Amino acid sequence: MKAHVTAHKDYTVSRIDDRLYGAFLEHLGRAVYTGIYEPGHPTADENGFRGDVLELVRALNVPVVRYPGGNFVSAYNWEDGIGPREDRPVRLDLAWHTSETNEVGIHEFADWCRAAGTEMMLAVNLGSRGLDAARNFLEYCNHPGGSYWSDLRARNGRREPWDVKLWCLGNEMDGPWQVGHKDAHEYGKLAAETAKAMRAFDKSLELVVCGSSHSDMPTYPEWERVVLEHTYEVVDHVSLHMYFRNPEKNTANFLALNHKLDRYIETVASTINFVKAKKRSKRNVYISFDEWNVWYHSNKQDRAILDGGNGWPLAPGLLEDIYNFEDVLQVGCILNTFIRRSDVVKIGCIAQLVNVIAPIMTERSGPAWRQTIYYPYYFASIHGRGTALNLLVDCPGYDSEHDDNVPYVDVSGVHNEEEGTLTFFLVNRCGLEAIDVEVSLKGFAGGTVIDHQVMTHTDLEAVNTAADQQNVRPRSGSGARVADGVLAASLPAYSYQMIRVKL
Template sequence: MEKAKMTVDKDFTIGEVDKRLYGSFIEHLGRAVYGGIYEPGHASADEQGFRADVLEMVKELQVPIVRYPGGNFVSGYNWEDSVGPVSERKRRLELAWRTIETNEFGFNEFVDWAKKANSDVMMAVNLGTRGVDAARNIVEYSNHPEGSYYSDLRIKHGYKQPHGVKTWCLGNEMDGPWQIGHKTAEEYGRTAAEAAKVMKWTDPTIELVACGSSHLGMPSFPDWEATVLDHTYDHVEYLSLHQYYGNPDNDTPTFLARSLEMDRFIDTVKATCDYMKAKKRSKKTMYLSFDEWNVWYHSHENDSKMDPWQIAPPQLEDIYNHEDALLVGCMLISMLKHADRVKMACLAQLVNVIAPIMTETGGGSWRQTIFYPFMHASVYGRGTALVPLIQSPKYDTKEITDVPYLEGIAVHNEEQGEVTVFAVNRHLEESLPLEVDLRSFGKCSLIEHIVLEADDLKASNTAAQPDRVVPHNRGGASVSDTLITASLAKASWNVIRLKVQ
């Protein structure tokens, strides 16, 4: 195999990596909440019914922010149903996923759980069946100190101190015909702008996320973004992106190249934001929130057969394999390559539902294959993302051409005195020789070279075999002054950690 090269310079920066890039998502969907993060009576449950085994895994991931309560769920959500005495809460038909929502677990419980998980809350408001009034009321309930109806109601419910939720999503995927309360770009833009105004009048310190297109294949993309920003640009700080990928045709070379589409998706949204900035003569830069992303396709067939109106049935329970972990690694690198603009992201989702963590209701829990690249990026990918100048052999697929076998990025954590190189070898049959030139850093030493590899691309972790696919630190990279040399195993995720002398 021809050698790949990466050159990085500490002065050639992309931008600071916002810790919220490693956020996640909990929706009232399937077993994400009930049987996932919350299961009273479980052997590990604490006094509030939160599963301690799950909390420990979430802490391993160091998730700084979690989006809640949806997702499609939020477009039919009455937040008032989820607060107050549990015995008085209403059961509802949940139309987005065709289940029964008991509301046993609600807004206040989630805030409590997030604190135990060392995470902040990204709260979404319902702009499907509801609108401006409900949006300002939940901000008042959550964030106003006291002396008003909704703040005093929160106090009555046992929460004297405000929750202080700072990040709010203005609805979810409102361009999708599947969405409850689906709107045109004009309809959504006007509603979102008015909701944003009153939410910020209620609490001027909050940040807001407007809905972008549901995915890059939407026929209205990127006109939707332009129209929505025409209404909301002055009122919001972020525009959302969502994207999922799958490999239903078992075309792994194309599957692993999908992150190049993700690069183009981000670039197009950036360009649209900058066009609106110019149009409005604004000095404000619009940042991006990639608040839904993952691999999702394994569970489609089972979900299509599910009987409706159950309570917390198994839904979207993808069992991830090794090649899925490789694409998740590539997608993380894609976002790091855009760290100047992508400031928040949410791996969708966190537990059981297309998730890195799986549980058995009443039983054990385990880490899926995708847990590991996400954890490595979250733990070691803090600092400044550096421009990766890459020379790599390439391949073509039926859909995507000029795909580099090497996908890579470097992050400099000046405070820790470390540089971390994240790299994926997309070649399915051969190892990839790699040189990384760190010429501007002075002498470096190797801390470790972590590798995630498997003898079978379809290998998965299960309750019976939770450690079938796990990383090791026998990667074998070596460092001579400022030059790293390594051989990246076929179809592997690599984390090369260096100490700057």
């Protein structure tokens, strides 16, 4: 089988916002406790942060991390996480039916972000609380001093403000499962007034309003229209979420799900443009895809805790999907979609970063390791920065539940002018045969392959574990070459590849 791709220097999508490769940490399961924070762990630093996890996170060059939730934030009192630890209350978390000790709050998370080399993306509670708590949290974080909340921050050990610029106005407020769930008009009005108050403090803030929790919601996409009509002039991004499932073990349908993702993005982008036109606005609003990942492996094992059968445990194992090689292909396709839609998707957050549906896993008092999906996320974050190319793809395809004529080769391309490189991320969705790919490089002078990474495995169900951390990993490829302005490579059946060309 053969495929042909045309990459032209002048045919581009957009400059990619680095924040497209962000992540998410929620007070859920073991994401925080025994994930990033475990005092007494052999690698823990003086603040209790696991050094082995920090090393793996730093390698990803994560630009921004969303915190503290997620469903958790909709009943969270941010004040519980400040002041002396011994004075902090233990609360019952209604979202995940667990107990929260509040050992980690905004000060600790800010310290962890500094150690990890990332920026904070904070969410305010618009479920059980509202405008007043949001403006107080903002003042606590960002005001230099001389006010009640900023002086309290200084007394709690942090004199300089954190100056957090990116804020989420609640989480999944369209969901009936959400504490404080509201209809679109209720939420839109509250979000608009909260945004106005926050902008009265600082006009340079970037604010994210809640869009649909997923594209199968009965209120989608009317939710986006109503909410944006209330908030368009005071927000910068609308939040979307999507999780990818394959409980039927149908690989062909599973690997076509990014076509559903693409329609989701296109529909919301069109809704943004409709509201912009209706309001005769000059403002641009973009998409923050701040929760995405594969999530279905752990559903059955989580039910006992989520249904309350285990009481209110502290940091139990929840949503601990163990990812396989098939999930590598899916995550590669998702990231390719975000790169191709980087004109409208400016922020992305893989959900989540450690232990909870995450690329990094840990054992209590034990090791940390890379899950299979760590690698496509790593390659995109490190090498997917620059300008997304508008590629022309000619490739055989197949019909699926989600779309017809789904191309067997899913590909994105990034031109980094500063480095003088082209990077292509390719997934072969075909499990029966290899595909020979030729990429015509139009308008690019010369070129030499400088890096070629291949991920493939004989078993789609293959996983990485604490005992076998290298079972699924990338290996150096061979045979990719540039000649006469054409990049040629062979993609094995069911494979992920990254090919970098020095121009």
